[in-house]
Amino acid sequence: MAAGEGNLILGIDIGTTSVKVCLVDPNNKQVLSKQTKDTQANVPSDLGSEGNKQDVPKIISALNSCVSRLPKDQLKQVGRIGICGQMHGVMLWSNKEDKKAWDCIETYMGCRFEIPKENVSALYTWQDTRCERSFLDTLPVPQCHLPTYSGYGCATLFWITRNRPDKLERYNRAGTVQDFAVAMLCNLDHPIMSVQNAAGWGYFNTCVAEWNSDILQGASFPTHLLPHIVKSGAIAGTLDRPWYGIPSGTSVGAALGDLQCSVLATMQKPDDAVLNISTSAQLAYVMPPQFEPNIQCPAKIWDTVLSLGGQDCAVSSLRVVPTLLGERHVPEQNASILNVDPGTLGLGQVFQAVCSGLIENLYGMMPRQMLVASNIERIIGIGSALTRNKVLQKQVQEWYKLPVDFMSGGDAAMGAALAVVECQ
Structure with a gap:
């Protein structure tokens, strides 16, 4: 050959x-x-x-x-x-x-x-x-x-x-x-x-x-x-x-970016947005062609917090801002916990608040209105931190109020291969 x-x-x-x-x-x-x-x-x-x-x-x-x-x-x-x-x-x-x-x-x-x-x-x-x-x-x-x-x-x-x-x-x-x-x-x-x-x-x-x-x-x-x-x-x-x-x-x-290749390997329709939460978190969708921009280890604690965090009784006024390392656009922003009282410190409540804070942080950068204005009709959720966490999944649905499908996907290596195919 x-x-x-x-x-x-x-x-x-x-x-x-x-x-x-x-x-x-x-x-x-x-x-x-x-x-x-x-x-x-x-x-x-x-x-x-x-x-x-x-x-x-x-x-x-x-x-x-x-x-x-x-x-x-x-x-x-x-x-x-x-x-x-x-x-x-x-x-x-x-x-x-x-x-x-x-x-x-x-x-x-x-x-x-x-x-x-x-x-x-x-x-x-x-x-x-x-x-x-x-x-x-x-x-x-x-x-x-x-x-x-x-x-x-x-x-x-x-x-x-x-x-x-x-x-x-x-x-x-x-x-x-x-x-x-x-x-x-x-x-x-x-x-x-x-x-x-x-x-x-x-x-x-x-x-x-x-x-x-x-x-x-x-x-x-x-x-x-x-x-x-x-x-x-x-x-x-x-x-x-x-x-x-x-x-x-x-x-x-x-060479291409891993985020772009993850999106390419995951998207099924032009009106899909892709939410990936793993080492980091990204929410992305494809703009139209004319657009111009101005160690895994056994830990039973996960079983516990996922169970407690998913219970209705875990919902409370506790609010967690999870940006421990800041964000690129606000590197000085610290993490914080608000509305703490004796009734909001249950393990399930804290975990649920952390999950909510993670999605709220993404929502602040790319809210539902932005997706709707770009004709996005569905979010595809990928990444091990998201697909293994039912509490986090529920927060995505509650914040964005769009159809959400969670799947194993986002294989950037596969996306890199497909990119070479599509551009020939």
Whole structure:
């Protein structure tokens, strides 16, 4: 079989806590095989709780492990690769001749990628809060529809430029971890980034698909680190060499955002909205084409709180604001508990109030009126934190008063595979 002529799609999702891969038959959009592995990649930050970093070699090791465990006969049939991953974060690497960011170790089934730790920075994730409001207020105003928040790639690079400038002397490339994976697979000299990930970095005008280069240069931002931009779904390159049986020359799509791919894998109709609650919580729906934006462990406590929280007697005036870490648009917002009295402190009542507070927080950012105005008729609920929690499900229904279906879905790896199929 010639390279790139296979009839299967490999989907990859490089998430915040794990890597997931799957092989999809594009003819019926069915998943044939899948693997997942926790990355255990978190590393201590010198900034304490304000920093959130991950070990890139561990992430790529998990990716190698997942792919290597897929059926060998199916890997030989892969004709395209789609990749997505955790959005907003940033990592730096070197592509200098004497300091390459990746090595290819030959195996009997093709190469395995290894990452010299000294040639890559840590991954500064979307959860990084080093860019406090006082720091963000010193940055130039972006020309884009999204404000810049802590954890966004450009904000983190601004912080590194001003506080760790020596780090920029060690590396000459930057991107999200999924962009790095694409560059590694295709042996790209310069990283390629889709408009989805670029929008998640800040300082990117989605209407014209360009970085705010003039604004960034005027603020002494290292613009030479910015990736080249392509449309979402575009092919970034081809597999540079065989990879666990996948032929060299196989097309690799530009990396996409995990949220978008989760929505793509879940939506059944244009008037569906998708609510995902897992590591984080998001509510999303697809805008029309003409739109332009201005460790699981046994714990019986869960059985108890789910039971008590679902009882009618648990309903009370107790109110919980659950934003312990704030929100991007209000990072200074703290968590709080209101209306506390001797009659509202039952375990079931507290749990019910926490669940209500979680959905109320989402509702404040995207209320029912916004969904209705966009002709949304149904919410599809996904994510383990939602599909396993009947109390949380009830709160979704009570707050939004729309038909809600809860299902196992949101497979971002599958969505990444489907995105490559649909854009051919």
